[in-house]
Amino acid sequence: GQQVMQIPQYQHVQEGEDFTTYCNSSTTLSNIQWYKQRPGGHPVFLIQLVKSGEVKKQKRLTFQFGEAKKNSSLHITATQTTDVGTYFCARGTGGFKTIFGAGTRLFVKA
Amino acid sequence: DTEVTQTPKHLVMGMTNKKSLKCEQHMGHRAMYWYKQKAKKPPELMFVYSYEKLSINESVPSRFSPECPNSSLLNLHLHALQPEDSALYLCASSHPPRDKKETQYFGPGTRLLVL
Numbered sequence: 001g002q003q004v005m006q007i008p009q010y011q012h013v014q015e016g017e018d019f020t021t022y023c024n025s026s027t028t029l030s031n032i033q034w035y036k037q038r039p040g041g042h043p044v045f046l047i048q049l050v051k052s053g054e055v056k057k058q059k060r061l062t063f064q065f066g067e068a069k070k071n072s073s074l075h076i077t078a079t080q081t082t083d084v085g086t087y088f089c090a091r092g093t094g095g096f097k098t099i100f101g102a103g104t105r106l107f108v109k110a
Numbered sequence: 111d112t113e114v115t116q117t118p119k120h121l122v123m124g125m126t127n128k129k130s131l132k133c134e135q136h137m138g139h140r141a142m143y144w145y146k147q148k149a150k151k152p153p154e155l156m157f158v159y160s161y162e163k164l165s166i167n168e169s170v171p172s173r174f175s176p177e178c179p180n181s182s183l184l185n186l187h188l189h190a191l192q193p194e195d196s197a198l199y200l201c202a203s204s205h206p207p208r209d210k211k212e213t214q215y216f217g218p219g220t221r222l223l224v225l
Contacts, residue, residue: 031212042200042216043153088152092212096141096165096204100152 002027004091006101014109019076021104023089031092032065032072037103038085046074048092079108113137114217116201122223125191131220133184133201141165141207142184143214144176145200153200153216159184160206191224198222 005024013019023032031050035043047056049065049072056063062075076083086103093099114135123129133142141160145153158166159178167176173195175187184201198221202214 033213035216042198042219045213045215048213092207095207096143096158096160096212097155098212098214103150103152105150 002091002093002099004029004032004089004099004101006089006104008104009102010105010107012107012109013079015081016078019079019083019106021074021087021089021106023072023074023101025070025091028069029065029072029091030069030094033090033092033098034063034072034074035088035090035100036085037088041085043088076106079106081108081110084108114201114203114215116199116217116220118220119218120221120223122225123188123191124225125193127191128187128189130188131186131199131201131222133186133217134182135201135203135215135217136182137203137215138181139203139205139215140181141204142178143202143204144174144184144186145202145216147198147200147219157186188222191222193224196222196224 033048034046037043047063053067054065060077064073086105088103089101090098117132144156147153156170157176162178173190177185198219200219201217204214
């Protein structure tokens with residue numbers, strides 16, 4: 001259906017290591033959005049990808065949208081303790097409904 | 111101003127109480143949303159207002175009653191809630207979807223505890 005599967009559920013990394021979370025759909029996505037939610041906080045929009053094969057960078061964060069527009073990834077280079085939180089991908093439906101993945105919880109050990 | 115504000119930050123209520131959650135945005139967004147989020151789960155859509163009209167109700171129990179008094183304000187009226195309704199209630203706003211742009215801006219949420 002319209003669900004997006006996100007993996008892994010959680011990941012523990014040592015500070016300085018890289019981290020990647022993946023988002024997959026069985027159907028073509030019109031767009032994919034990424035949000036970050038810090039512990040005790042609220043989801044904060046990071047980026048939206050719309051074009052097939054799109055790659056966007058924000059400092060240490062790299063976002064990719066697959067060529068078939070069925071998957072996306074978020075990669076963090078050299079994690080820092082400030083990266084701790086839950087990263088959600090979310091698919092737009094062309095209307096007002098946005099469907100969130102289950103999220104990947106990132107733990108960073110200093 | 112890219113901020114969505116919500117009050118109160120925390121709310122404790124009994125099952126017979128009536129309370130309201132409030133949300134405000136001044137970004138000129140014409141779509142506003144209520145989400146419910148349980149611990150370690152993604153936000154779950156409850157209601158969507160578009161141009162002050164209820165556009166989506168995700169089969170939410172009638173003990174939750176949304177209201178959109180104007181384009182900047184969104185309320186959620188609560189009555190006779192159950193303990194399982196305890197959660198973080200998030201308000202969000204966005205421009206109406208167009209050109210595949212559906213970015214939503216979330217408020218800080220109201221942490222609700224129903225006793």
